[in-house]
Amino acid sequence: MNGKTILILGGGIGGLVAANELRRLLPREHRIVLVEKNAQHAFAPSFLWLMTGDRRPEQITRDVRQLARPGVEVVLAEAQSIDLPNRRVVTTAQTLAYDTLIIALGAELAPEAIPGLAAAAHTFYTFDGAARLRDALREFGGGTVAVVVSALPYKCPGAPHEGAMLIANTLRQRGLRNVDVHLFTPEAQPMPVAGPALGDAVKQMLEGQGVAFHPLHKLTQVAGATHELSFEGRDTVKYDLLVAIPPHRGPRIMRELGLTNEAGWAPVDRHTLATKHENVFALGDVTAVSIPGRWKPDVPMLLPKAGVFAHAQAEVVARRIAAEIMGTGAGGTFPGIGYCMLEAGESLAGYAFGDFYAEPAPQVQLRRMGKTWHWGKVLFEQWWLAPFGPRRAALQWAMTLGGKALGIPVIL
Ligand SMILES: Cc1cc2nc3c(=O)[nH]c(=O)nc-3n(C[C@H](O)[C@H](O)[C@H](O)COP(=O)(O)OP(=O)(O)OC[C@H]3O[C@@H](n4cnc5c(N)ncnc54)[C@H](O)[C@@H]3O)c2cc1C
Incomplete structure (x- = not known):
């Protein structure tokens, strides 16, 4: 050979x-x-x-x-x-x-594809962006936070929802009272590929964490000087802190x-x-x-x-x-099987999983929020970042056992 x-x-x-x-x-x-x-x-x-x-x-x-x-x-x-x-x-x-x-x-991320976006927006979609946003959240004095999905498609359908909930939670933990967190997206519902029932469940999660959800908002322009967002066919929206999921290509x-x-x-x-x-x-x-x-x-x-x-x-x-x-x-x-943990803050997460190749449409369910899903995500992170050796093998073993006990798929 x-x-x-x-x-x-x-x-x-x-x-x-x-x-x-x-x-x-x-x-x-x-x-x-x-x-x-x-x-x-x-x-x-x-x-x-x-x-x-x-x-x-x-x-x-x-x-x-x-x-x-x-x-x-x-x-x-x-x-x-x-x-x-x-x-x-x-x-x-x-x-x-x-x-x-x-x-x-x-x-690739292409924030320059929407006029005004690159100069005005923070993002947690890059390593450097997430570090800068951490500092901005520490300094934020209160007001309106707009988290905006700026275009479709984007990676990780859960991440904008998690980001908005975690931002709301972080600002709450800082003791800020005068904060409104809004999530805008061109989609008709959260995670539309997973169907209306899951979308409703995620909407409830957002509401529970103090995030206002605004579907069918297609961003066209950002005026950084006046802190205004323009959406197709809608009134402009004012913000104090802008966090964007940039366009992808x-x-x-x-x-x-x-x-x-x-x-x-x-x-x-x-x-x-x-x-x-x-x-x-x-x-x-x-x-x-x-x-x-x-x-x-x-x-x-x-x-x-x-x-x-x-x-x-x-x-x-x-x-x-x-x-x-x-x-x-x-x-x-x-086989088209997948899952994701939806972080909500306070070590709580939801868990969505399903068969994306199911006919006639994907079958996806959301399990109730709990600490298990958060710790599962932490375990996966630790496994992913561990060099090959006994620690990595032990983490893999723990996750495989955990997946069996919970009756859920684990991709390792
Ligand atoms: C904030 C955030 C949270 C997320 N959370 C989750 C989650 O909880 N669960 C989940 O399933 N997914 C999540 N994702 C999505 C996940 O990270 C991506 O879907 C995944 O990384 C895609 O893997 P990939 O190998 O296709 O691309 P990547 O992991 O992006 O890898 C592409 C690699 O190619 C390299 N590269 C690009 N161009 C070149 C070049 N010309 N030459 C050499 N190298 C190049 C890049 O540097 C990069 O390392 C999240 C994403 C973000 C941004």
């Missing part, structure tokens, strides 16, 4: 899982090469705790090489272009040849290569994550995965962008590639 090279672009959630799983499954004669532009990996779900002051920056970052299984070759460089016919990728460090390519480059090199649809995301087979190019897979936030159900009669629903999906897809892609190389069968398919 000739040694193969599997090249993975992007060492975030999906890229790291794919690299580590491939290294676990394939003998050393096969090279696993991971290209990542940032030496420091920051765990995005913990940005919310960075914002609230519950985590210090160094607690949620790791050198990406520590998180890669021994034997994964990590190249710290930016991928600049992909040469599909010749199976090569040009990076800022070197040109890399591959037999199989996995693209896990995530989504697909990575430049994929758009330039024509690997994306009109919206800028990569269409893939929803079960195998294969692109239309032989030996090229895409997974995680870069993808556009159609799922059963419709937004409107002519608009199909898409799988939300979330780490839990990037993770599970990466395992499937790795197993399929390894099975093909080793000649051991098909390696499995991605």
